[in-house]
Every structure is written in structure tokens, then in C-alpha cells.
Amino acid sequence: MGNADEDDGLFPYDLVLDPQTGYFLYVGEARFDSLNTFMGEALERWTGQRMGCIQVVPDISGCHLSRNTIVLNPRAKRHFDRTGVLSRSPMSAREFAAVASASDTVQDVVRTLVRRQGEVYVHVAESVPELTLCRLPGVRLIGPDGDAAAMWNNRLYQLRMLRDLVPLLEHRLCLTTEEACEAAVELLPVWEDGVCVLSESASGADVSLVARDPRDLAALPRGGRGVCLFRHVPAAHAPTVLGVTAGENDVFIAAVADRQAMDRPGWEASYPSVLPAHILTEVREHTRTAGRVLGGSGYRGVFGCDFIVDRQGTVHFVEVNARKHGAALEMCCTLENALPVGAPTLADLELQAVFAGRLPDNARELARSLEGLFWRTCTIRADRTLHITAAPAAHSDVRALFRRILSRGADHGLIVLEHPARDCQVERGAVLGRVVAVATDPAYLPEDLEIGRTLLAASFQETPDGA
Numbered sequence: 001m002g003n004a005d006e007d008d009g010l011f012p013y014d015l016v017l018d019p020q021t022g023y024f025l026y027v028g029e030a031r032f033d034s035l036n037t038f039m040g041e042a043l044e045r046w047t048g049q050r051m052g053c054i055q056v057v058p059d060i061s062g063c064h065l066s067r068n069t070i071v072l073n074p075r076a077k078r079h080f081d082r083t084g085v086l087s088r089s090p091m092s093a094r095e096f097a098a099v100a101s102a103s104d105t106v107q108d109v110v111r112t113l114v115r116r117q118g119e120v121y122v123h124v125a126e127s128v129p130e131l132t133l134c135r136l137p138g139v140r141l142i143g144p145d146g147d148a149a150a151m152w153n154n155r156l157y158q159l160r161m162l163r164d165l166v167p168l169l170e171h172r173l174c175l176t177t178e179e180a181c182e183a184a185v186e187l188l189p190v191w192e193d194g195v196c197v198l199s200e201s202a203s204g205a206d207v208s209l210v211a212r213d214p215r216d217l218a219a220l221p222r223g224g225r226g227v228c229l230f231r232h233v234p235a236a237h238a239p240t241v242l243g244v245t246a247g248e249n250d251v252f253i254a255a256v257a258d259r260q261a262m263d264r265p266g267w268e269a270s271y272p273s274v275l276p277a278h279i280l281t282e283v284r285e286h287t288r289t290a291g292r293v294l295g296g297s298g299y300r301g302v303f304g305c306d307f308i309v310d311r312q313g314t315v316h317f318v319e320v321n322a323r324k325h326g327a328a329l330e331m332c333c334t335l336e337n338a339l340p341v342g343a344p345t346l347a348d349l350e351l352q353a354v355f356a357g358r359l360p361d362n363a364r365e366l367a368r369s370l371e372g373l374f375w376r377t378c379t380i381r382a383d384r385t386l387h388i389t390a391a392p393a394a395h396s397d398v399r400a401l402f403r404r405i406l407s408r409g410a411d412h413g414l415i416v417l418e419h420p421a422r423d424c425q426v427e428r429g430a431v432l433g434r435v436v437a438v439a440t441d442p443a444y445l446p447e448d449l450e451i452g453r454t455l456l457a458a459s460f461q462e463t464p465d466g467a
Contacts, residue, residue, distance in 0.1 A: 007105045009074030014067045015054070015109070022049040023068075023113055024121040024142075027100050027133070028093065030057040031379065031418045031431050032125040034329045034398055035347070038336075039123050039142065042347035046355075053123075054109060056100050058091040059430065060420055070106065072099055079425070088420055088430035090381075093323075097130040097146075106133065114138035126323035127301070142354055144301045144322065152299060152322035155228045156200055161293055166286045166317040170231040180227035181217045188214065191231040200226025233316055235308035239273055239280075241287040242304050242324075242331050244346065246353035251291035253284045253365055254346055255331045259306070268378035269327040270445065271334060272369035275309065282315050283307050290320055300354045302328070302346070326379050330436065333402040338370040373406060374442040376449050379434045380456055382426045387462070389423075392416045392455035398436055405438045412439035414448040416455055432456055 017023065024043055026036050036053045043051045055069045060076075073096075075089040091099070100106050110133060113120040119138045124131065127141065127149040134141040143149070151157050156173060172187065174180035184195045194212040197220060210232050211217050238259040244252040257271045273280060287305040294303055304321035332346045343364045344352070352360050396415045404410050419433035426432055435452030437445050 007072065007103045009072050009077045009099060010103065010105055011060075011071040011073075011077060011080070013070045015070070016067055017112075017116070018052065020050065021052045022047065022117050023052045023054050024123055025054050025056060025110065025113070026123045027056045027097065027131065028125045029096075029431070030055070030059045031326075031434060032324065032328070033057070034417070035125070035324070035332065036123060037399070038332050038345055038347040039350075042345060042351050043121060045348065046351050054113075056103075056106055058096045058099075059088045060086050060424060070109070072096070072103055072106070074099065085423065085425050086421065087425035087427060088382075089427050090429040090431075093126045094128045094130045094150075097128045097133075101131055101133040107136065110136055110139060125328075140355070142301075142350060144299045144354070148297065148299045149322040152294060152297070152303075152320055154200055155198060155319065156226065158320050159228070161297070162290060162317070162320075165289050165293065167315055169233060169316050169318070172229045174227045174229060176225055177220055177222050177227055180229055181220060183229055184211055184217055185214050187229060187231075188212070193234055194232035196230040196232040198228045198230065200228060233308055233310050236311045236313075237273075237275055237279075237309040238267075238318075239275060239283050239307050239309065240269060240304060240325065240327070241283055241307070242302065242328060242346075243287050243291050244302050244349045244353050244359065245291040245295040246300060246357055246359045248292045248296035250353075250359050251288045251295065252349055252359055252363055253287055253291075254349075255334055255366055256280055256283060257327055257331070267326075268376060268449070269330070270376040270442075271327075271330065271374065279309060279313065279315060286315065286317055290317075294320070294322070300357065301350050326434075327377055329398060330375050330377050333399055334370065334373065334375075335366060336399070337373065337402055337406050338366050339364050370406075372408075372440045373402070373438070374440070374445060375402075375436065375438045376445045377434065377436045378449065378453075380432045380453065382428050382430055382432045384428050384462060386426045386432065386460040387423075388420050388426065388460050390459045391422050392419050392433065392459045401436070401438050405440055408440065411441065412437070412444035412448055414438075414452050416452050419456065419459065426460070432460070 040051045058073045076087045079087045121140050121142050123142045127143040127146040129146040129150050187195050194210045197209040239256050240259050241256050242254040256273045257269045258273045259267045259269050290305050302324050304325045306318040308316050344360050401413050414437040417434040433456045437448035
């Protein structure tokens with residue numbers, strides 16, 4: 001059992017290593033933990049050794065801390081020491097990577113694994129420069145270089161690198177918020193549907209504003225720098241594509257899903273896309289183009305591209321996501337069941353791209369959607385401080401649900417993932433839970449997703465901020 005006093009923000013943990021097992025490290029939000037099963041299996045194929053995972057996460061996951069899980073969160077730990085209440089306190093990927101890298105405990109775990117195994121792989125959902133842990137001798141990062149990923153998660157860089165290659169929205173770049181406000185007032189009469197105001201950073205937590213009147217700009221915080229103005233285009237559809245790049249001539253397109261905005265901040269995603277075949281082909285090829293440019297810049301690994309399709313059927317490129325996106329788990333499950341036996345999984349492709357600099361010869365893209373498989377998923381974040389009064393459901397195996405649906409063991413089903421334990425506090429912006437609904441017919445999905453949302457809504461009561 002680890003000593004929580006030796007590191008700022010460290011909760012007690014239980015680390016037990018099997019001498020017959022190799023271990024890799026996962027560093028990031030617990031909501032991506034389900035991907036570690038796929039990565040562990042891919043690493044076993046890659047190394048020829050049985051592999052286990054040690055998680056380093058900023059959030060309490062599920063109803064208890066599982067073995068070989070290290071929780072690091074200074075704010076949550078201070079709250080626990082003061083009140084005795086566990087809390088989910090949101091941390092950005094860059095903030096958490098810095099905390100994890102500075103942790104003596106995590107560094108000791110890494111050095112222990114290197115001594116036992118000769119090397120240790122580190123799996124992440126998003127590579128960031130602050131993950132200096134990967135500079136330790138014997139550490140191998142499963143993902144792109146953090147500086148390359150940070151560069152690609154900058155909208156200014158994306159717009160410059162992809163200019164004339166993909167159908168970018170009309171835009172204007174501004175150095176400051178004040179300059180953006182002046183430019184937006186000028187553009188509002190020209191961009192009749194509105195001006196979309198975004199920060200320079202294309203982070204997953206980025207907040208956008210669509211201004212249709214000069215008065216809407218009052219909501220913008222002053223003093224910001226690096227602001228992008230885009231012509232707002234009302235979207236009939238919003239497809240998202242996941243891919244892997246191993247270089248400028250080696251890009252794999254995994255799957256296309258549709259995004260829908262939710263009432264509360266965030267998106268839900270559904271598969272398969274309802275878009276016609278010619279538009280699906282277009283968004284896949286634009287993603288392939290972006291992947292080639294990423295690969296040519298030295299980026300290796302998983303990436304995503306978001307698009308909107310307007311009412312006239314015109315495709316507009318929105319942004320590159322230089323990371324795994326929220327529906328990566330469902331896309332992994334889809335590929336696993338749709339591709340031929342022996343075809344590489346998304347995790348296999350990522351390993352090959354990062355460490356071999358090429359995709360495996362037997363990589364096969366999904367030519368069409370799998371018959372009888374439909375899914376929808378959404379991640380719900382707290383829009384205020386909440387106190388959990390009941391755990392909605394026990395954690396279940398998403399892969400098993402996919403297999404049960406495809407084997408016709410059930411017509412439909414849902415799982416609620418990453419909900420916190422009873423008596424846990426969830427702070428504003430932290431993940432309250434994720435709902436995954438899978439069915440043989442899409443007609444089941446809206447009701448199942450709503451049931452999942454209802455279960456989450458029934459699991460909490462409001463807590464005053466700062467309690």
C-alpha cells in the first residue's frame with residue numbers, strides 16, 4: 001500500500017506486481033481506461049509477454065479504487081483531507097501530466113518497472129509536452145511526441161498547414177480578444193448566420209461562442225490572446241472521423257460517426273453515420289489528407305477530424321483533434337467485430353505507427369458499416385457541484401455488450417460508465433458519467449440513451465460550490 005503523504009495530491013493506493021506479468025503505464029483521465037484492455041492485448045502481441053496495466057489517473061473511478069490504480073489530484077486530496085469527502089476535480093491533460101511527471105511515487109514506479117522489464121510503455125489519450133515522465137531512461141511513449149501534438153492542437157497551426165488542402169471555413173485570425181470583438185462587429189453583416197469565436201487552442205475543453213449580434217460579444221472574457229473567428233455555418237450533420245497516421249503516405253481511416261450537440265455542454269456520437277455514401281467518402285478523404293500532413297510533420301499515432309455538413313450537402317472542415325476522442329472505445333469495438341479475424345485493432349495500428357513508422361501490411365479499413373450494429377454514446381459533465389447519493393449501476397464490459405448484440409443475444413442494451421461512488425462529490429466540469437447504448441436497430445437507441453441519462457440524473461443532489 002502506498003503512502004499518501006509522500007506526494008502532494010496522492011491518494012492511498014494498492015500496487016501488486018505479478019512476477020510473470022509485464023506492465024505498462026496509463027496516464028490520463030479514467031474515462032479512457034477501457035481502451036487499456038485493447039492496448040494491453042496489442043502489447044502482448046507486440047512483446048510476446050503477458051501484460052498488465054498500472055493506471056495513473058486524476059479522478060476516482062467507479063465505486064472503489066481498483067488494484068494498481070494511482071490517483072493523483074492535489075485539489076481533490078486537499079478537499080478530502082479537509083472534509084473526508086472524495087471528490088472529482090477536473091484537471092486538463094497538460095495540468096495532470098505535469099503533476100504525474102513531478103510525482104516521486106510515479107517516478108519510482110516507472111524506475112521499478114524499467115529494472116524488472118528493461119523498458120516500460122506509457123499509454124496516453126493525449127500526448128502533451130508536460131509529460132516529462134517519458135524522458136526517463138527506458139520509457140517508451142505510445143503516441144506522438146508531445147510537442148508535435150500540442151502544435152497540432154493549435155488552430156492557428158492547423159489553418160496554416162491545411163490551407164488549400166481541405167475545405168476550411170472562412171475565418172479570420174486575431175491576436176487579442178479586443179481585436180476579435182472589433183473584427184466580429186465588422187463581419188456580422190457579411191456572415192449572416194453568425195460569427196463563431198474560438199480560442200487558439202483546440203483543446204477538448206474549449207468553449208465556443210456564436211455571436212449573431214454585437215451584444216453577444218459582451219460574454220467574451222477580455223484580455224485573451226490568439227482568437228479565431230469562423231463563419232458560422234448551421235450544420236445539418238456533424239461527422240467525426242478517427243484515423244491513424246504512420247507518415248505522409250501511410251494513413252488508416254478507422255470509422256465515421258455523427259455528432260450531435262447536447263442540451264448541456266458536450267456532444268453525443270452515433271454510429272453508423274446517416275450521411276450518404278458520397279459525403280462519407282469525401283470526409284474520409286479529407287481526413288486522409290489531414291493525416292498525411294500530420295504524418296509529414298512527424299506526428300505518429302491516432303488523430304481525429306471534425307466536419308460539418310450544411311443543408312446544401314457541402315462539407316466544411318472544422319478541426320483536427322490530435323488525440324483520441326470520446327468515441328474511441330466504441331470505434332475500437334466496432335472495428336474488432338467488423339474486420340476479418342486477425343486484422344489489426346486500433347491499438348495494434350497505433351503501436352505500429354509509433355514504433356515501426358508504418359502500418360501493418362494486413363491493415364484493412366472498414367469498407368461499409370457492420371449490418372445490425374448501431375450505437376450512441378455521450379459523456380455527461382457536471383454543470384455545477386453535485387453530491388452523489390447513489391451509484392446508478394455496476395461497471396460492465398462494453399466489449400461484451402457489443403458481442404451480445406451482434407450474436408443476437410439481445411436486441412439492445414446500455415451501460416453507464418465512469419460514474420463516481422456514492423457520497424462522492426463531483427465538481428463543475430468533471431465527468432459525471434458516460435452512457436453507451438448498443439442495438440440491432442437504431443430505433444432502440446434514443447430511449448436507451450435517455451434511460452442512461454435518467455439514471456445519472458437520479459444519482460445526485462446539488463451541493464453548494466466550495467462545500
